[in-house]
Amino acid sequence: MGDYHVHLHDHGPYQGVGPPLGEYPPGHIEAYVEQAARAGLSEVGFTEHLYRCVESESVLGPFWENEPRQDLAAETEAMVREDRTLSLETYVEAVVAAKSRGLPVKLGLEVDFMPDSIDAVLELLEPYPWDFLIGAIHWIGGWSVDYGISAHEFARRGVRRAYEDYFALKTQLAASGAVDVLAHVDVVKRFGHVPAEVPTDLYAEVVEAAANSGTAVEVSSAGLRKPIAEIFPTPSLLRMFN
Numbered sequence: 001m002g003d004y005h006v007h008l009h010d011h012g013p014y015q016g017v018g019p020p021l022g023e024y025p026p027g028h029i030e031a032y033v034e035q036a037a038r039a040g041l042s043e044v045g046f047t048e049h050l051y052r053c054v055e056s057e058s059v060l061g062p063f064w065e066n067e068p069r070q071d072l073a074a075e076t077e078a079m080v081r082e083d084r085t086l087s088l089e090t091y092v093e094a095v096v097a098a099k100s101r102g103l104p105v106k107l108g109l110e111v112d113f114m115p116d117s118i119d120a121v122l123e124l125l126e127p128y129p130w131d132f133l134i135g136a137i138h139w140i141g142g143w144s145v146d147y148g149i150s151a152h153e154f155a156r157r158g159v160r161r162a163y164e165d166y167f168a169l170k171t172q173l174a175a176s177g178a179v180d181v182l183a184h185v186d187v188v189k190r191f192g193h194v195p196a197e198v199p200t201d202l203y204a205e206v207v208e209a210a211a212n213s214g215t216a217v218e219v220s221s222a223g224l225r226k227p228i229a230e231i232f233p234t235p236s237l238l239r240m241f242n
């Protein structure tokens with residue numbers, strides 16, 4: 001068994017732990033492989049965030065500028081500017097070099113899906129030797145749906161509508177076939193926002209789209225460490241992917 005959703009750098013400004021942001025010194029990748037082995041895992045798939053790489057600026061663009069809510073746009077802009085410290089080129093080189101040293105690693109990427117930029121994103125990624133791509137919805141328009149600072153939007157929008165907006169994008173991503181795997185498919189629940197009624201209708205749409213395009217779904221324990229304290233996807237949704 002492996003872990004196929006692993007990031008090599010923390011979010012936010014550099015806190016002095018680990019190598020400086022965007023650097024992959026000797027032993028950095030080895031340390032992840034050793035830690036995985038201690039947990040009984042035989043392989044590690046790295047999935048750096050595309051939006052964190054400086055190369056993504058030209059394809060994702062200032063996507064928050066079309067967000068009508070100024071507060072959400074400002075929060076996203078500040079977050080992206082703070083987090084965009086990595087180099088796609090350097091990341092790929094580091095993982096490819098680790099593979100050629102014989103380490104049990106795979107080269108992946110967590111791709112931010114936005115309908116308007118996905119074609120340009122795939123063009124940017126085309127030259128690199130990916131083993132797999134995972135796809136995520138982190139933004140609905142300019143709203144960072146899984147970013148704590150912007151969680152106030154759930155109260156304004158309503159939880160059901162937030163789910164509708166989120167799953168509409170996730171379904172579009174699943175249908176596009178642009179990625180191999182859907183990452184944290186119901187991350188919209190991260191902070192504990194759950195609609196009064198289980199949104200089976202929204203779940204069914206993403207399940208059907210994924211089945212039609214042959215896109216896999218990630219099962220992630222990361223949700224256990226979030227306020228929702230539950231795996232992604234929620235067990236009732238996971239069963240629907242059967």
Ligand SMILES: [Zn+2]
Pocket residue numbers: 110136138183184
């Ligand atoms: Zn993610």
